[in-house]
Amino acid sequence: MKKLVKQYSLVAVASVLGLAAIAVVICDPSKVNGQMTAVQRWNPRRVPADTVFVGDQACGECHKKQFASHEQSGMTMAMEPIAGSVVLNDNPKLSMRVGPYTYEIKRNGKHSSYSVTDGKDTVSYPIVYAFGQGKMGQTYVLERDGKFYESLVSFYRESKSLDFTIGAPRGVPASLTDAVGRLLTANEVASCFSCHATGAVVSGTQLRLDKLTHGVRCEACHGPGGKHITAVKEGESPAKSIYNPGLLGGDELTQQFCASCHRSAEESRTLQDLHINNVRFQPYRIFQSKCYSDDRNISCIACHNPHEPLREDPAYYDKRCLECHSLRDKTAKVGGDGKSCPVADKNCTSCHMPKVEIPSAHFKFTDHYIRVVRPGEKYPS
Amino acid sequence: MPSNRPNNPARSKVTRMNADQNPDLNPRLSALASLIVLLLICPTISAQSPRNTEAEFDRFVKLADEARLAERFDDAISLYGQALKVKPKWAEGWWYIGAIFYQRDIYPQARDAFQNLVALEPERGPAWAMLGLCQFQTAEYEQSAIALQRARTLGVGDSSELAGVVRYHIALLYVRFEYFESAYDVLMEFVRLGHETPKVIEAFGLTMLRMPLLPKDIPSDQKEKILLAGRAGYNMAARHLDQARTAFDTLLSQYPNDANVHYAFGVYMLPQDADVAMKEFKRELEISPNHFPAMTQMAFEYLKRDQFNDALPLAEKAVQLAPKLYAARNVLGRVLLELGQVDRSIKELEEGVKLAPSSPEMHFALARAYTRAGRKEEAARERETFKKLQDEYNQKRQLDKSGSPPEQKP
Numbered sequence: 054m055k056k057l058v059k060q061y062s063l064v065a066v067a068s069v070l071g072l073a074a075i076a077v078v079i080c081d082p083s084k085v086n087g088q089m090t091a092v093q094r095w096n097p098r099r100v101p102a103d104t105v106f107v108g109d110q111a112c113g114e115c116h117k118k119q120f121a122s123h124e125q126s127g128m129t130m131a132m133e134p135i136a137g138s139v140v141l142n143d144n145p146k147l148s149m150r151v152g153p154y155t156y157e158i159k160r161n162g163k164h165s166s167y168s169v170t171d172g173k174d175t176v177s178y179p180i181v182y183a184f185g186q187g188k189m190g191q192t193y194v195l196e197r198d199g200k201f202y203e204s205l206v207s208f209y210r211e212s213k214s215l216d217f218t219i220g221a222p223r224g225v226p227a228s229l230t231d232a233v234g235r236l237l238t239a240n241e242v243a244s245c246f247s248c249h250a251t252g253a254v255v256s257g258t259q260l261r262l263d264k265l266t267h268g269v270r271c272e273a274c275h276g277p278g279g280k281h282i283t284a285v286k287e288g289e290s291p292a293k294s295i296y297n298p299g300l301l302g303g304d305e306l307t308q309q310f311c312a313s314c315h316r317s318a319e320e321s322r323t324l325q326d327l328h329i330n331n332v333r334f335q336p337y338r339i340f341q342s343k344c345y346s347d348d349r350n351i352s353c354i355a356c357h358n359p360h361e362p363l364r365e366d367p368a369y370y371d372k373r374c375l376e377c378h379s380l381r382d383k384t385a386k387v388g389g390d391g392k393s394c395p396v397a398d399k400n401c402t403s404c405h406m407p408k409v410e411i412p413s414a415h416f417k418f419t420d421h422y423i424r425v426v427r428p429g430e431k432y433p434s
Numbered sequence: 435m436p437s438n439r440p441n442n443p444a445r446s447k448v449t450r451m452n453a454d455q456n457p458d459l460n461p462r463l464s465a466l467a468s469l470i471v472l473l474l475i476c477p478t479i480s481a482q483s484p485r486n487t488e489a490e491f492d493r494f495v496k497l498a499d500e501a502r503l504a505e506r507f508d509d510a511i512s513l514y515g516q517a518l519k520v521k522p523k524w525a526e527g528w529w530y531i532g533a534i535f536y537q538r539d540i541y542p543q544a545r546d547a548f549q550n551l552v553a554l555e556p557e558r559g560p561a562w563a564m565l566g567l568c569q570f571q572t573a574e575y576e577q578s579a580i581a582l583q584r585a586r587t588l589g590v591g592d593s594s595e596l597a598g599v600v601r602y603h604i605a606l607l608y609v610r611f612e613y614f615e616s617a618y619d620v621l622m623e624f625v626r627l628g629h630e631t632p633k634v635i636e637a638f639g640l641t642m643l644r645m646p647l648l649p650k651d652i653p654s655d656q657k658e659k660i661l662l663a664g665r666a667g668y669n670m671a672a673r674h675l676d677q678a679r680t681a682f683d684t685l686l687s688q689y690p691n692d693a694n695v696h697y698a699f700g701v702y703m704l705p706q707d708a709d710v711a712m713k714e715f716k717r718e719l720e721i722s723p724n725h726f727p728a729m730t731q732m733a734f735e736y737l738k739r740d741q742f743n744d745a746l747p748l749a750e751k752a753v754q755l756a757p758k759l760y761a762a763r764n765v766l767g768r769v770l771l772e773l774g775q776v777d778r779s780i781k782e783l784e785e786g787v788k789l790a791p792s793s794p795e796m797h798f799a800l801a802r803a804y805t806r807a808g809r810k811e812e813a814a815r816e817r818e819t820f821k822k823l824q825d826e827y828n829q830k831r832q833l834d835k836s837g838s839p840p841e842q843k844p
Contacts, residue, residue, distance in 0.1 A: 094772065099740035239707035257739035258709050304805050304813070319798045321824045325831075341821070347805050347813060434828075 095276040095296035119360040128269040130186030132249040136163040140187040149215035152225030189416040202234040211415040248314035303352035312336035338421035541571040559588030639664030726755040760790035794823040
């Protein structure tokens with residue numbers, strides 16, 4: 054600790070003595086981040102036990118624009134409250150048959166139940182948590198005797214019906230108990246809730262479901278807002294009291310911050326075994342790209358604004374590519390200095406970041422591994 | 435020995451042992467000996483002998499082959515020896531002599547023959563395998579490990595039996611030299627092949643309990659515990675989690691105060707319930723206060739939880755106790771980085787990379803530290819190395835999964 058204090062004192066002295074050094078620090082956000090203390094740092098999945106969140110409404114009082122758009126974003130809808138679940142409301146009765154087992158998800162007012170019967174016996178549980186916004190689908194978490202289970206079947210939007218949950222064994226379950234779903238380990242429970250909700254897990258593993266807010270909200274990424282609000286009210290600099298991941302360097306943002314949920318390249322060993330299913334893990338995929346670097350122009354937020362719903366129009370992303378790459382027409386006043394595409398100037402993602410279908414997900418995901426994709430090329434896992 | 439796995443700097447120097455002090459291993463090798471006999475009497479082998487125009491050489495070879503096929507091995511050795519005097523660079527001659535000596539349990543002479551062979555044909559995997567197995571028998575364990583590793587790198591040909599024997603012995607040597615994580619990785623190959631034999635279980639037991647012993651050296655009062663730990667380890671590796679848990683429960687109830695039992699259970703629990711695992715690691719540290727692997731595991735877990743100040747002393751102590759343990763350098767470097775001590779972090783991570791140049795995670799961590807320090811080119815270089823190593827690892831795994839021929843049980 055003494056050493057740490059000494060280090061920061063030296064930084065202070067250096068900043069007084071060398072204006073040039075200060076200029077470097079100001080110009081390069083990663084340098085700023087390099088000086089961040091552990092207290093200032095924040096990770097969405099490493100919420101300290103004593104954390105108190107103020108909630109989105111408090112943030113929205115000042116950050117109206119972000120608050121409004123974030124409400125509609127995939128981040129917010131990473132988990133749906135059962136009472137207001139759009140998916141469950143719009144699909145009041147879902148059923149599926151697997152061997153001798155019949156599954157039924159039934160809406161009853163603001164509640165939904167998940168039941169399985171083998172014709173003789175029936176087990177039924179209230180759905181307590183609905184994971185996913187329903188863009189691709191939705192998986193359910195059931196609670197039984199204080200333990201959590203992942204539903205064996207999930208809702209898929211494309212077919213508006215149930216099918217096996219991704220990764221679940223697709224055979225006929227051995228028993229009615231097995232047919233319900235998979236018992237989640239303590240680590241998995243912590244992992245699911247820490248990425249799909251805000252404030253549900255502290256100290257890495259401790260569940261605090263009574264404090265849960267559905268979805269990834271403001272404070273999941275920015276940390277608790279209490280001090281920030283106080284600072285603003287007292288006229289102090291607001292930036293010093295809230296964590297801003299937008300100041301992180303490109304690699305740290307992508308591979309550490311966003312990847313804490315979206316999975317980093319460092320997890321390659323596990324992810325490679327998932328084959329085509331790993332297309333869902335964007336930080337891992339983009340890391341494979343030739344153009345990947347610490348440059349913020351290739352980081353997650355270069356293309357995505359987490360405060361907004363995901364943009365679907367390829368033209369929007371073309372502009373991002375042209376931050377670095379040049380147009381074929383060298384006289385054009387847009388585009389960077391990088392290599393131009395010999396084929397086209399628009400719809401870059403359609404060729405270089407093709408959509409890949411995961412059959413078991415009934416959905417096409419954008420492969421963030423930016424490359425020249427040859428026709429019929431095998432998926433590079 | 436590879437440097438990409440934890441080792442113990444305090445490990446004792448190799449103790450020389452006589453081959454006949456090693457009775458436990460001889461039955462293990464009987465299957466291999468049969469294979470060698472087959473090789474010796476197989477006429478197709480002699481067809482592989484290079485043609486030589488020198489009459490004397492041809493005569494010796496002819497007579498030697500006849501003696502070998504007639505199982506007059508003393509004559510065969512003498513005649514091959516004479517042929518080799520004429521043509522000392524005749525590789526097949528060294529192979530035959532080595533194989534005959536090996537089959538007759540005369541390991542020093544067999545070793546010398548294979549030594550000559552690998553000097554002539556350094557890319558011949560089976561020769562390295564036989565050399566390593568001889569050196570194992572003559573208790574030259576370090577040399578044996580080097581030779582067997584070389585054999586695995588080069589490949590041991592189509593003999594799945596030889597591959598299995600080499601795998602088993604390299605696992606034992608990793609255990610012997612306290613490279614327990616490497617031993618576990620090698621033993622995993624048996625799990626993938628479904629080879630749940632008593633010898634494999636025993637090797638798993640030694641690995642799980644971190645006992646740097648060869649099977650022949652296991653005290654009789656430890657055997658039951660080792661087999662129990664081995665069953666736990668095998669089932670853990672095979673993802674038979676319920677069976678592993680049953681074995682661990684028995685192990686814990688019967689040996690609650692023995693070293694490494696809680697650590698092994700903690701490792702099993704870590705992917706499932708990190709809180710339980712942490713309690714087990716803490717208990718291990720009560721039993722074995724200098725248990726640096728437990729310290730390293732705990733430091734990593736605290737790091738995951740952003741409890742850097744809890745992680746730091748454990749990581750520092752682990753590095754102090756095991757300065758050559760790259761995993762300890764890895765966690766210490768990462769913790770220091772999170773605490774903003776970038777220069778110190780880089781120093782630790784660079785040391786880790788030196789210790790484990792083929793560890794992708796070390797390069798990934800170092801890339802992050804360089805990035806934080808603004809050393810962009812070095813960061814990019816480390817990222818590329820990480821990517822390259824990951825690709826290599828992936829390719830090797832694919833080969834292991836799809837390319838391995840079915841093997842006999844060791």
